[in-house]
Amino acid sequence: KMSAVQSINDILNVIRPYVNREETATAVPATEAQDKAVSVDKPVALAPAIARARAEEICPRCVVMPVPAALEAAATPALAEGAYLLVYREDDKEQAALCKALTKALSTRKCVGVPVAVDKLSDRAVAERLVQEARSKQGGVVGFIHLAAIGDSTHFPDVDSATIHALIEQETGSLLYLLQALDEELQGANGNAFAALCATVGGGEFSLFDAADAGEPDTECRYPWRGALAGLVKCAAKEWPAARFATVDFDDSPTADLLISELGHAGAGEVEIGYRAGERLALIVAAESLEPEQESPALLTREDTVLVTGGARGITAEVAKSFAAASGAHMILVGRSAAPVPESEDTRSIETPIELRKILVARAKASGEIPQPKLLEQALKALLANREINNTLASIQAAGGSAEYVSCDVSDPAAFAELLTTLRTKHDITGIIHGAGIIEDKAIVDKSAESFHRVINTKVDPVLGILKHLDIEKLKVCLLFSSVAGYFGNRGQGDYAAANEILNRIGRWMQQDIRRKGLTCKVAALNWGPWSGAGMVTEEVERQFRSRGVGLIEPRGGCKAAWNEALAASAAPVRVILGPGSWEGIPVGSSRIATELPLLHDQSVYRLSDGSITAQVTLDSRAQAFLEDHIIDGNPVLPLAVATELMVETAALAKPDWQISRVEALRLFEGVVIPAEYREITVRAECDEESAQRSSWRVAIFDPARKIRPLYECRVTLEPEIEDAGKLDAGVAPCKTPYPKSAEDAYKDWLFHGPAYQSIRAIAGYDQQGIDAEINTDSTALVASGRDKWIVNPLVLDTVAQMAILWSRANYNTTLLPNALGNLQRFAADSRASEADQVIILTRFEPDSGDETYTANAWVVADGKVIYHIDGLEGFGNAEINRIAS
Known part of the structure; x- marks a missing residue:
């Protein structure tokens, strides 16, 4: 079957039946998946017809809730030195004074505030000239604060549509033109992460509806048109991932210091923030079904x-x-x-556009007209619209x-x-x-x-x-x-x-x-x-x-x-x-978890009321090097090693003071391909076994749109302390046959991995039983600088999989990709691997390994100490997959 594979999906489809042959993937009904973390025990798959019927009947429901989001007491992060545009209304004395205060506050941070009257941002061309002028005079623009929507205005609904149109043009249109003019900076051309802050008053919804019940005036959304700014900023954050965005809604005019603080924290958490009665709030999506007592x-x-x-x-x-x-x-x-109008007899029973076009062409010719494609399509569109309206009325x-x-x-x-x-x-x-x-x-x-x-x-x-x-x-x-x-x-x-x-x-x-x-x-x-x-x-x-x-x-x-x-x-x-999506599964009462872990930083992570952990993760191939340098058949693919670290990080949040000791029974059921720049996935961790000395967690990665089975699953074990170093198995001797290629040529000819994954320094030797290599453990290229504090270094684990490919290429001229891992034991010395003078990997293959499958064991040794011991790494493939090599 492998001889016919032509794409990564073909590869995965062939590999999938061999993964965990005696078990199928977990099946969890959608209604259960909303209420608790997913169990990854032996599953019973739903019959397709039953699953489809449930999907048709169930539309998941979530509500938006404000939650406290206080900033840590630490000082405001340093701002990039340079010019910050301050957009304000000249006719608003309060905004003018705030703009002046911001200019002064920025100057104390070696920054320059450049006031810009909002009326000068009347269209894109004007905005581009203004930005170009700032570039020339200031040497570059590194951020902006948009203040035009913090002033008072006529309260809704005492404004007509023409007035609201003008307000939207002034407040939101000015932001649109500014973003367009700053495209170069937003893409990171100046080397800094551009900081963009949009401030509003009365344009957000950050309080629950209880205020009205208490007889207090509720001033939420008194200027609802200002919600447009939040919508535009949240889209901008997705279109320019290299920049840092925040939109902050206040219940009263903010101070310059508070705006500077929010500017410094832009991009460090949720894009949309609010302040109510001095409390900083964020919004979360919480799963909440309608109970019978809530119905009228x-x-x-x-x-x-x-x-x-x-x-x-x-x-x-x-x-x-x-x-x-x-x-x-x-x-x-x-x-x-x-x-x-009633449809003509000659088209009433015709369904396909091709046949309908033929009839319309015949009509045109019969009336002496020359059929024109544009008019033909207009006629077809009108016919179908007329039919749909008639059908709706009849229904x-x-x-x-x-x-x-x-x-x-x-x-x-x-x-x-x-x-x-x-x-x-x-x-x-x-x-x-x-x-x-x-x-x-x-x-x-x-x-x-x-x-x-x-x-x-x-x-x-x-x-x-x-x-x-x-x-x-x-x-x-x-x-x-x-x-x-x-x-x-x-x-x-x-x-x-x-x-x-x-x-x-x-x-x-x-x-x-x-x-x-x-x-x-x-x-x-x-x-x-x-x-x-x-x-x-x-x-x-x-x-x-x-x-x-x-x-x-x-x-x-x-x-x-x-x-x-x-x-x-x-x-x-x-x-x-x-609707079903990555926003599901966070019940009311869940708490948000802030973390500095490399892969979960800036992602939405929650501790559910039952103690389980759920992470809603966005994979973005434009912003994450661990995807950009792992391309198969033209599409970024999440490496098994990174998926492992993602599951490990999620489990680690359950007991932050304990150590990850083992990852067991890891299975790949379906590869995570990112064909459209980004993709949402959900990671769920649920406690499986708990004692004073051991905590075991079942972890799974899911596609939020298809919860019937996981994409990955594993078991992660935490302990209060772990051993410092492991030992090599007796009889593991160095491979002595020289490898036919240098490491550089191996990456060029036989591997598909980009620069961030090219960790092999030298291949020490190989034979029918194994392969040895000296590696570099510096993984800073995989993530943003300073965030490479891995639990299980994905660069090291991926290198083991790379060595398996090199072993199969040298011995059988086939490419074998990893799909399972029996046991990975981690030792405390791992934390010191970056300081080691030498790190080597010894990989040994079981006797039944060959040209299409393998089972391998590996030891990662740093300055003579075993920092990882891997048992039962499995892979599958054949010569047809050799084409994915770079």
């Missing part, structure tokens, strides 16, 4: 009328149909497409409800206002489902101002119209369709994230206002993950989501989730995150 009786009945924007097509249509089936309510569907009718369709561009405030006024005279509208929206994805640096505002206005303006022209006191339910792109950020979706973060904050404001007025309308901002087969997800986008560990929502489960939110009591959180 069904609000919507046959007597109700629901206004649905964007409701005749896509995911909103699916939800509208399900609501009609559940309630019998009348649905008013509003969309940009023309009002539907609602068949489900027991009633429906009408109205054509209107809801992003046109005047047109939508006229429609709402007309509808109000005909109907008592008691429900809102706002699903209208567009995407025009592009990287921030390539985004036009027109497109940026078009995406935001299409999402935000309809809500402003609804608040102004409908009787809110009659509403029973208002569902705002938002997106996970807003809360998490997403490459290429800066405008869409900005729009949805505004929507989330409008939802919070509505909840506060409704509660203050003593009303009972249920308001929810549903932050959807991507849907399968509906909505704004193309096949390519769907593939990218799945590759990054983000699962897709099945329509049945998504519709059920929306109905459940409509039923939820009005005190339930406004912003909920719906």
Whole structure:
């Protein structure tokens, strides 16, 4: 079977059946996976049909919660010396004074503050000239603080759409143009990690809704349009990983010293931070299902009328149909497409675009026209839209409800206002489902101002119209369709994230206002993950989501989730995150763990209430050298050695004062390939055995989108103390046959490893039984400087796997890749290996090893002391895989 492999996926598919032959991978139902860390005992796989049915019925639900995020008492990290742009409003005396104070504070740190009036950032060209001037005068720009959104403004909703458009242009548009102008610096061209801080007042959501219950005024989200800044910054952090970003929302104007502190800590934790009553807060996503006591009786009945924007097509249509089936309510569907007409007989039964095009071409020719491709595609698009609207109306009718369709561009405030006024005279509208929206994805640096505002206005303006022209006191339910792109950020979706973060904050404001007025309308901002087969997800986008560990929502489960939110009591959180992804599995009551461990630093790590540990890890091939220098068939692949360290680090957090002594029963079930620059994975550690002298943990790496089985699993043992050094097995003698290549030529001809992994200094010898080499243990190239304090040095473990490849190439001309490890014992002398004069690896192969499989044992010896002893390293491959060599 190995002779046919052509790619890394082919390799993994062939290897997989040989991994742990007597066991299959762990199967954990999705509902269990949300509540506890995953067990990696012998599993029973779910039948595909059962697994699929569960996926269709279940749409995971999470809420966003503020948690304390106090900074350590240590001094503010040193700022890079250079110029910092300070963006402020000249007509705001408070901002002008703060800008002056910041300039003074920066000067004491050998930095220069360069005040920039926000009005001067009126478009990209102006911003580029301003930045170029700062480069010339100051010798370079190393950071900025954006202050334009900390001043007071007219409170929502006492602002019309034109005013909000102007405020978004001034506050968020200026940031867009500044980011575009600073692209060179944000990519790290000046050698420093660019520091970017965006400060806002009244633009965040960092308090729970209890304030209103206590009779206190809740001032959260009083300027909801400022949420756009948070959405844009979170996307910028993903598009420029070399830079350090933070967006901080305050409940009152901050001091210069506090802003300098946040600037210094930018990039050292969460991107989005808030201050409430002097307390520093971050936001976490916590899994929280709706309990029966949280539900209200069904609000919507046959007597109700629901206004649905964007409701005749896509995911909103699916939800509208399900609501009609559940309630019998009348649905008013509003969309940009023309009002539907009955479809012609000649196309009604035709499904495929190819056949439909043929009919349209024939129509054009019959009328004497020359078919033009552009007009043909427009006609096809209109035909399919007309069909989908007709099908939606028919489905609602068949489900027991009633429906009408109205054509209107809801992003046109005047047109939508006229429609709402007309509808109000005909109907008592008691429900809102706002699903209208567009995407025009592009990287921030390539985004036009027109497109940026078009995406935001299409999402935000309809809500402003609804608040102004409908009787809110009659509403029973208002569902705002938002997106996970807003809360998490997403490459290429800066405008869409900005729009949805505004929507989330409008939802919070509505909840506060409704509660203050003593009303009972249920308001929810549903932050959807991507849907399968509906909505704004193309096949390519769907593939990218799945590759990054983000699962897709099945329509049945998504519709059920929306109905459940409509039923939820009005005190339930406004912003909920719906869908499978790396954000799942953190129950309420979990605590965030801060760590300086090399791979988990800056990742989201939590201790769950049952004591288990969960880490949500982003693998980014552009920012992590351990991926950049491990390329197979054109794609970065997570090395088994790095996966081992990742699992070990997660287990180590359980008992920080103990030592890792062993890693056992490590199995690779599926390789972690990063085909689209980054990918999300989840690491879970659960205690298996505990005593005064020993703590054993089962650890697994999962793809968040597919929790049926792990990608990797192992058992990690911790002890209070470990032996200083191990011993060589009796009879292990040096290999004496000279190796046919130098280490340099071996990397050039037979190995695929990039510079960060090229650790072999010299190959001392080899034979049929083994291979010996002297190595370099300096692993600083794998991670950011100063963060190479490994527990199990992945460079050393990967070198053992490299030596197995060199052994198989020299003896059989095959390439064998590692897929399992029986036992790795670690000794205390490992911590001193970097100071050793000589480190050698002795690798010996079991007699049944050959050209397609091997089982190897290895000793890593530093200045005569064994620092690692490896038993049962297994690998598999053949000559076809030789092609992956560099």
